[in-house]
Amino acid sequence: MSHSCCSGKSKPTQSEAHQHNSHCCDATASPHSHAEHDPHDSGHVHDASTEDDDPPRAPVSGNQRHSWQVSGMDCPSCARKIETAVGRLDGVSQARVLFATERLVVDAAPTLSPSVIMEAVGAAGFTLSGGPSRTASSATQSNWLRENAGIISLAAMMGLATLLGQVMPELGQWLFTLATLWGLWPVTRKAWQLARSGTPFAIETLMSVAAVGALYLGETAEAAMVLLLFMLGEKLESYAAGRARAGVTALMALVPERAIRVRDEQREEVEASELRPGDIIEVAPGARLPADAVLLDSLAAFDESALTGESIPVERRAGEKIAAGSLCVDRLIRLRVTSEPGHNAIDRILQLIEEAESKRAPIERFIDRFSRWYTPAMMLVALAVILIPPLALGADWETWTYRGLALLLIGCPCALVISTPAAVTSALAAATRQGALIKGGAALEQLAAIDMIAFDKTGTLTLGKPAVTDLEVLGSAEEATFLLTMAAAIETGSHHPLAQAVVSHATEQGITTAAAGEIRALPGMGVEGIIDGKRWSLLAPQHQQGLDEPTQARIQSLEQQGKTVIVLAREESPLALLALQDQLRSDARAALDELKALGIEGVMLTGDNPRAAAAIAGQLGLDYRASLLPADKVDAIAALSGQRAIAMVGDGINDAPAMKRARIGIAMGSGTDVALETADAALTTSQLHGLPAMIRLSRAALANIHQNIALALGLKAIFLVTSLLGLTGLWLAVLADTGATALVTANALRLLRKR
Template identity: 40%
Template sequence: MEEAGAFEKLILYPEKEKRQSIPKEPFWKRYSLLGQSLLFLLLGYLFSENILFAAAILLGGFSLFKTGIKNLLRLNFDMKTLMTIAIIGAAIIGEWREGAVVVILFAISEVLESYSMDKARASIRTLMEMAPSEAVVVRNGKELTLKAEDIEIGDIMLIKPGQMIAMDGVIVEGASAINQAAITGESVPVEKVIDDEVYAGTLNQEGFLKVKVTKHSEDTTIAKIVHLVEEAQGEKAPSQRFVDRFAKYYTPVIMAIAALVALVPPMVFAASWKEWIYQGLAVLVVGCPCALVISTPVSIVTAIGNAARNGVLIKGGSFLEEAGALKAIAFDKTGTLTKGIPIVTDFIHFGKKEPSELLAMIAALESRSQHPLSSAIIKKANGLSLDYAIEQFTSITGKGLTGTIDGTEFRIGNLKLFEFIPEKITEQIFELQNQGKTVMIAGTEKEILALIAVADEVRESSKGVVERLHHLGIKQTILLTGDNQATAHAIGRNVGVKSLEAELLPEEKLEAIKKLKEQFGRVAMVGDGVNDAPALASATVGIAMGGAGTDTALETADIALMNDDLTKLPFTIKLSRKTLQIIKQNITFSIVVKLLALLLVVPGWLTLWIAIFADMGTTLLVTLNGLRLLRVKD
């Protein structure tokens, strides 16, 4: 039995192999035998000569018979074997005309099926052709044009405006807007400056760039995406495995029914042998499981290709189907619902100093510190002069820092660094902390000069995404974070999740996922793919943020959102559900049409014509139905 997904042209490449463009054969050359077969069929109708119909059968069915007879000798009864038996049988009982029509209709349906599958895989071919095969590289002071596979890590590439980038790397000189649609699915170009990463297959739109190569050609982000998507399209989904199991029993049953139809009426009721052998052959044709076999993989291939084009990497048909049946989604906080970058949310100053002058002095002191929140304050002071002479700078672990400017000692830190804080200011500190913010106090030995509140910035899209998920019918959204309760509650209220758990260690996140699975069945975990690896692995579907350039995310997750773009999550759920819906439609339609056509045997109405239209027509319809998934938009 031909297995679901066993398509002749679905190519999986070894990960290290350089991918070449698929050669395109001219249409006339590819289908010349079919054209000749059609010509002989028309001549057969004009001159009513069986020899012309026989020529049409041999030319149109050459590849079919080649495979069918080989499988027949091996007792491997797939759809080509069934068709071969039916056409040879039609010729034996003198139905040359109908045999020729059946062959040609089968050949035409194969052409249409092949075209449809090529269209479904077009997105992967597009990805394969995105990265240029060569680039200009500077070596030993000379500019050389090298093939991508000959470029080494550490080489400096020269990229002009309007050129595609050939290799992953880091900008060492220049700035530009880069169109990353091929990798991340985002349509708006991204501004890139020195030390920013760039990816092979993306387009440099404006400036001249010098880029230091960081990965070999076979390890670039786009090469990994192509390889993973190819693997995903070849992997069987649960519904494909169901079709395989079904077909294992279905084929022998169809052959037994065909034999009974051909033998019982003539032997038991003395009916016409020719008429009932013809009916038996028609049963073989209508029983061909073409539509059933193709019903699932055409949908899976199309959906995974569409997702890749929109910046979502789905690593297999099983994950695609599971995503469509999710009941609960758990979110990590940092880097998922938030940007993972601290910013100053409040700067409250006291005393007579100008706010900008005070902020500049605080930033000057913080520029000497290694504290993770220092960068947020320095960023806040962007544009201000930090040219202050700082003396006696001291960093006090667990408390903050001190330093002297113009003879005055300044302190920046937490409550432990100050001996006395007025009650009114203390209330303000607690109020800011209850909003989930980290508060730093700036002052001198005698007075408090300012409060600086810092928080991880919530993504603008987070609230809208959670709302859309609820609208799509996701029963539970939960925030799982290692952060403190106050911060977790503030973020949870902001984005609208239904519940939250805070101060969790990685193993406790894993336990939380297991509990959710017991309660809801299918659960997704959305994280950054680094410290969330155990929870991502335990969830029904692990979804990683920031697949582009993040090896951990690509390796640990079942689905990767390539541009850190949370808005792709509802799109993925919608696409998965649509895929499940179309797969069910295709399987049901295929089986129902077969049963209805087989019922025509009872009054003796089933003909080879009806059989081939029922089989090939259904195959074409389920293929076209699967291709509707290309139209699912973000």
């Protein structure tokens, strides 16, 4: 059909995601596309990133890409240690650890054996395994005793030493020494491994120096306590990291590894990785989809809560696309696969999470750089505390050595380093569970500052699907039902949005469409066809003859409401008016009210005509700019950016430039690939209530980061003074550091419960 009064948006397509490989990738493979960033756009979140914060680049020509799963990481600083160890190898052009998905990606020359990379990582104290697993570990419970054997044995030896020390003090002292040496062995080994791999000033180094110094001073009980508290702190960090990655682990477990494929009515169980677009699969009630697919049955219900955050099962009809990982609720169904292996909706989300981790918040990047010189600086300060008072003032060596060691432990940057990434990771995981993807700490920090949001209209504030709102009979004796039947008959088979709206409206009314022949599209005018020997037509008003003044006045009134009007005629005699309009999203008004309560104003930027824009904006109480080309939207964003911190929300290709120009771009989950790739955040569901939730979460995360930094630095400042004055000893110093880490971690984990 060719109605001249409507233009449709480009059809959304599934974004191609990076495939997680456990083997080498050919360097000539086409890399995942990224929108280029405007170097002049100083306000955009991308420009805050440094080169080190970018996601893994496409491998240099001639190199090979390797990928492994990493185990043994407790916090993001572990990722930096691995990158340092691998980056020092000859032939490695890039080494990136994606902490959220525990994946190491290395680009290296073909002459460099993967075993050399694995040895380098092993020498740094971490373990690599074959490839990314899509299932959560089931061995956690059975390995608990083995994983915690060091802490348990050290605590048992210290307990025994304390008891025996009450009876035989000298034996208790020797047992504390033995306990210290027992606990010191794995710590010093790790410190030596990290020093050899390029990280000499790790926390393990500080603990080793402090424990050895305490033994030298005869403070054996304190030396053992320092190591025990350090081990407990490491476990706490590991627990926090695991909790923060829980959302990612749950996502990876959503896609089943096996699927039922149907060929020539024969059912066969195959690996999910064997499925290809066009394959027919069968999914039973209670099972999840192994790939993105189109429903072949007439109707089925799906639980999509794991992907969209919507707890109520959604009904889908034949021809609708269902995302991988969705749960079939009510019946045995058949679907046609549409995604390649490794390129389904879950893979896209995982890739966005990996990209998010690479784009760290400015405050996080600052703390990371700060900590690189902070640790060696604190070691020099501690050395000065040990040497200067005895040498310059004749003070007691033992006293100031003890105070220097305490200062060394207080200077541990653990709590400070983890303060930001713990909050960011928790916030990103919470957002993912609630149907939102925020691409990293930088985007999270920018979201918190937003005070204005610009919205695209079609597909963002509206459904992007016109629907029949009015059917008015023009003084004819014919009934409205009969006229709707005729209109649907000549529109049947057309792919035009207005035609499909008329047919859908008739179907919803329970009308059986009549048979029409000689259906012919009239370019720029409408459509016509023959029914029972009579010529019926649906035309734009300006192409319809015989409209009287009252009818023209009614048409004008409907158009002023932002509606599109077409005229149904029989043998060129007008019989009815059909008015169609794009429908507002059901939650649009409520979402805008929530944003206003948060102090965020809205403006609508649309390419539609001013009448249609005014109708929608009037319903929502929004300011608007109409008849905008993509370049005009960019200019509008640029003008508004001079006064406000503005975000752009859209779903189409034409929205991408404006999204890039805004402080931060937010894509609707049903949007085009270009919009999703350009955006700094995305709603995996197309429900606008996710926007105020995303803003609230980002503001809570920023407040959490500030709280964490204050806790970390405040406790260190207090114990720094008390240690120099001799009021606190070694075990209180390490307790202060471990306690600060515990408080910071616990505070960050509160974000996981944020709704």
